[in-house]
Structures are given as C-alpha cells and as structure tokens.
Amino acid sequence: DSGVTQTPKHLITATGQRVTLRCSPRSGDLSVYWYQQSLDQGLQFLIQYYNGEERAKGNILERFSAQQFPDLHSELNLSSLELGDSALYFCASSVALELSPLHFGNGTRLTVT
Amino acid sequence: GNSVTQMEGPVTLSEEAFLTINCTYTATGYPSLFWYVQYPGEGLQLLLKATKADDKGSNKGFEATYRKETTSFHLEKGSVQVSDSAVYFCALSVSNTGKLIFGQGTTLQVKP
Numbered sequence A: 001d002s003g004v005t006q007t008p009k010h011l012i013t014a015t016g017q018r019v020t021l022r023c024s025p026r027s028g029d030l031s032v033y034w035y036q037q038s039l040d041q042g043l044q045f046l047i048q049y050y051n052g053e054e055r056a057k058g059n060i061l062e063r064f065s066a067q068q069f070p071d072l073h074s075e076l077n078l079s080s081l082e083l084g085d086s087a088l089y090f091c092a093s094s095v096a097l098e099l100s101p102l103h104f105g106n107g108t109r110l111t112v113t
Numbered sequence B: 001g002n003s004v005t006q007m008e009g010p011v012t013l014s015e016e017a018f019l020t021i022n023c024t025y026t027a028t029g030y031p032s033l034f035w036y037v038q039y040p041g042e043g044l045q046l047l048l049k050a051t052k053a054d055d056k057g058s059n060k061g062f063e064a065t066y067r068k069e070t071t072s073f074h075l076e077k078g079s080v081q082v083s084d085s086a087v088y089f090c091a092l093s094v095s096n097t098g099k100l101i102f103g104q105g106t107t108l109q110v111k112p
Helices: none
Strands: A005-007 A010-013 A019-024 A031-038 A042-050 A053-057 A064-068 A074-078 A087-094 A108-112 B003-006 B011-014 B019-021 B023-026 B032-038 B044-050 B056-059 B062-065 B075-077 B086-093 B106-111
Touching: A005 A087, A010 A019, A019 A087, A019 A108, A031 A074, A042 A064, A042 A074, A074 A087, B003 B086, B011 B019, B019 B106, B023 B032, B023 B086, B032 B062, B044 B062
Parallel strands: A010 A108, B011 B106
Antiparallel strands: A005 A019, A019 A074, A031 A042, A031 A087, A042 A053, A064 A074, A087 A108, B003 B023, B019 B075, B032 B044, B032 B086, B044 B056, B056 B062, B062 B075, B086 B106
C-alpha cells in the first residue's frame, strides 16, 4: 500500500460530460502529480502541485484542470469529455518539491462512451 | 527532446531464467534514471534508481547501471520468479523533479 488514495476506482461517463477525480496524498507528502496512462500515448505527466501551488505542467489539455487544497488533497477536473480521454489516471505524491521517490495511487479508470 | 525507449514486450521467460529489459534514453543535461514496476490492478512502484553516470541501482535482485556513453539503463535480474510478472517502466527526470518521462513499458511474463 503506497498510502496514496484515489477515488473513484472506476468512472463511466458519456461524451461531453465533466468528471472530478480525487487524490489524497501520502501523509506528510506536499507534492502531488497527475499522470495519464493510455494505450496509445503511454504514461504522460499532466501537472504537479506543491503545497497548494501549481509547479509544473506537462501535456495537459485546456479542458483539464487541477487544484490542490489546503489539506493537500488534489482534484483533477476533466470537462467536455471525448472518447480519447478514456484512460487510467494516476496520482502520485512525494515529500519534496525536488526529486524524491514518487508514491503512486492505484489509479482511476475513466471510460468515456 | 527528452525520451525513453524500451524493448517491446511481452517478454516471456521460464522461472529462474536470466532477465534483461533494454532501455535507452535521449536527454538534455544529466538525467536521473528510474525503473518502476506495475503489478496488475496497482499503481507504479519505484524499483530502483540511479542519479549519475556509472551508478548502479539495485533492489530485490534487480540491477541497472547508468551508462552515459551508451545512454542506456538496462534492467537485469539473474533468476526471475513467477511473482516478478508485471509491467516494467523505464523513466527519466531531467529537471530534478517528479516530472518523469516514461518509456512505453515492457510486460514480463514468467512461467513456472
């Protein structure tokens, strides 16, 4: 058990809809990262937050947004969903801003129909 | 740009066989290199890492050496077990952050 909790485990929704994925980092970890794992793109970094502030951005679409709250949990919001957004979304956390071991959650599997 | 290339899988081995999963990278600067493992239905777990050239990372019988001259970080294990069956990801970080660039992953199947 990595200590990172992601909810829900599975999400099925229709095109055009909006969903929110939630992540609780490991106790004591200040950095939260979101990754997308899809069959065609593989594992891609989306965004990083550190202690409530956005610190790095990767291949995140404009339809997607994220935030980290004062209690350090994070939410990834996906809107105007398309079929191609179907993927496994992972949250990871680490203790520091700079490189330190990442602890991954078990992911949220999003299916867009 | 920065990228990681792994050998395509699946790799199928018998128990106690020798394992090599090739990984090469392209990066600006001096990246840190990682191997992560993903068991079915779970998130990724850090297996080992190396932060500078000639460093050898090791864990649970797995080893990988950071070879700057060949830009490689091949994963090896002398004797695999059925429980090693998983997907293995090679990754790099050039910015000393958790922003990792992953390879496509290599599925390992170990048969009794």
